[in-house]
Amino acid sequence: MGETTVKIPEGTTATPTPPAGATADGSRPVSRAGRLRRMRSPRRPRLWFEILLIAVSYWIYSLVRNAVPEQKAEALRNADWIWHVERTLGLNFEEAVNHAVNSVTWLVVAMNYYYATLHFIVTIAVLVWLYRRHPGRYAASRLILFATTAVALLGYYLYPLAPPRLMPGGHFIDTVKVHETWGSMASGNFKAVSNQYAAMPSMHIGWSLWCGLTIFALAKAPWAKILGLLYPTATLIVIVATANHFWLDAVGGMICLAFGFAVSYAWYGALPHQLPRYIKDDRPRRRWPLRPGMRGRRAAPEAEPAGQAARTGPAEEAASTEQTAPAGQATRGAPPATRGSPSTKPGASSKPGAPAGRSAPSASRHRPSPRSRPSSQTAP
Numbered sequence: 001m002g003e004t005t006v007k008i009p010e011g012t013t014a015t016p017t018p019p020a021g022a023t024a025d026g027s028r029p030v031s032r033a034g035r036l037r038r039m040r041s042p043r044r045p046r047l048w049f050e051i052l053l054i055a056v057s058y059w060i061y062s063l064v065r066n067a068v069p070e071q072k073a074e075a076l077r078n079a080d081w082i083w084h085v086e087r088t089l090g091l092n093f094e095e096a097v098n099h100a101v102n103s104v105t106w107l108v109v110a111m112n113y114y115y116a117t118l119h120f121i122v123t124i125a126v127l128v129w130l131y132r133r134h135p136g137r138y139a140a141s142r143l144i145l146f147a148t149t150a151v152a153l154l155g156y157y158l159y160p161l162a163p164p165r166l167m168p169g170g171h172f173i174d175t176v177k178v179h180e181t182w183g184s185m186a187s188g189n190f191k192a193v194s195n196q197y198a199a200m201p202s203m204h205i206g207w208s209l210w211c212g213l214t215i216f217a218l219a220k221a222p223w224a225k226i227l228g229l230l231y232p233t234a235t236l237i238v239i240v241a242t243a244n245h246f247w248l249d250a251v252g253g254m255i256c257l258a259f260g261f262a263v264s265y266a267w268y269g270a271l272p273h274q275l276p277r278y279i280k281d282d283r284p285r286r287r288w289p290l291r292p293g294m295r296g297r298r299a300a301p302e303a304e305p306a307g308q309a310a311r312t313g314p315a316e317e318a319a320s321t322e323q324t325a326p327a328g329q330a331t332r333g334a335p336p337a338t339r340g341s342p343s344t345k346p347g348a349s350s351k352p353g354a355p356a357g358r359s360a361p362s363a364s365r366h367r368p369s370p371r372s373r374p375s376s377q378t379a380p
Helices: 032-038 047-066 072-089 094-102 105-135 137-157 173-178 203-218 222-241 249-267 314-324
Strands: none
Touching: 032 173, 047 105, 047 137, 072 249, 094 105, 094 173, 094 222, 105 137, 105 173, 105 203, 105 222, 137 203, 137 249, 203 222, 222 249
């Protein structure tokens, strides 16, 4: 009782019911935890996606940063407060460095161009280096950079700050304005589209320190590691000497970078240098379909060089020799029987004409090929 029988019409087949939680083709669907685990595992980066992502991200970064209201009055009040804090701590060295560097024209002009260009060139170069030489660590390192930049945008909105060169009172020299450096966001036409009161935190320090730590952790050459540490150090000197930032702005950039490292570690479960350098390419490979009639076809055996006999098995060799050997002659090429072999069992008969002490090959050992029939002639 309670059992249900299902009758299947004759000539039809029953479709097996997939197990619970599986699809019709028998494969189990990927769970949400499995999808999340796959997303958190490093993958090989795709060039077109990375170029598009970096371009769109920088466009959004520039749009948001410059869309933040300048709030000039509040930005100047915050700059006065930071300057007061640094004087209280006895660490207000920015003014002395600014005046000392401004006295050497070639040096201050070089620092202005350094500030305007290397910020982007070195960062992009490190990203390309990671993509080419460390693809398994690229995604985690890129996430650090993106998270650092994202939290910096929040700082620009919540804490507008004027750079030292824009403070009233004549404490600092605006080296960009005095020496008319081309390409700076604080000069020419760029000044109208760039927010001049977004100095806290300093992304020059955040990005340069990211580059320096990445090179120091992953580069093998000692000189490369040294350059990796010198780059953020030189950047700190430049932003202070050109009066574009307070040294406390640099501290804000370091805090943002620490946040970026924390986000990457929480997502991937390891720091970038702890991840494998190379990963297996999980992209599906395109397979060309076989032409009709090619499926199941095997390649023809290669022809052996001239003068070399074809190698055959013992069965084919025995069959061929039995056909070609004339009556009354022994089969040439037959393997000699050894003691204890199946062919020398008691009662086994040897062929007429065979040499003394040798027995004919056993029928069970050397069976003739089914394609060729042994000769019906027998020895007299």
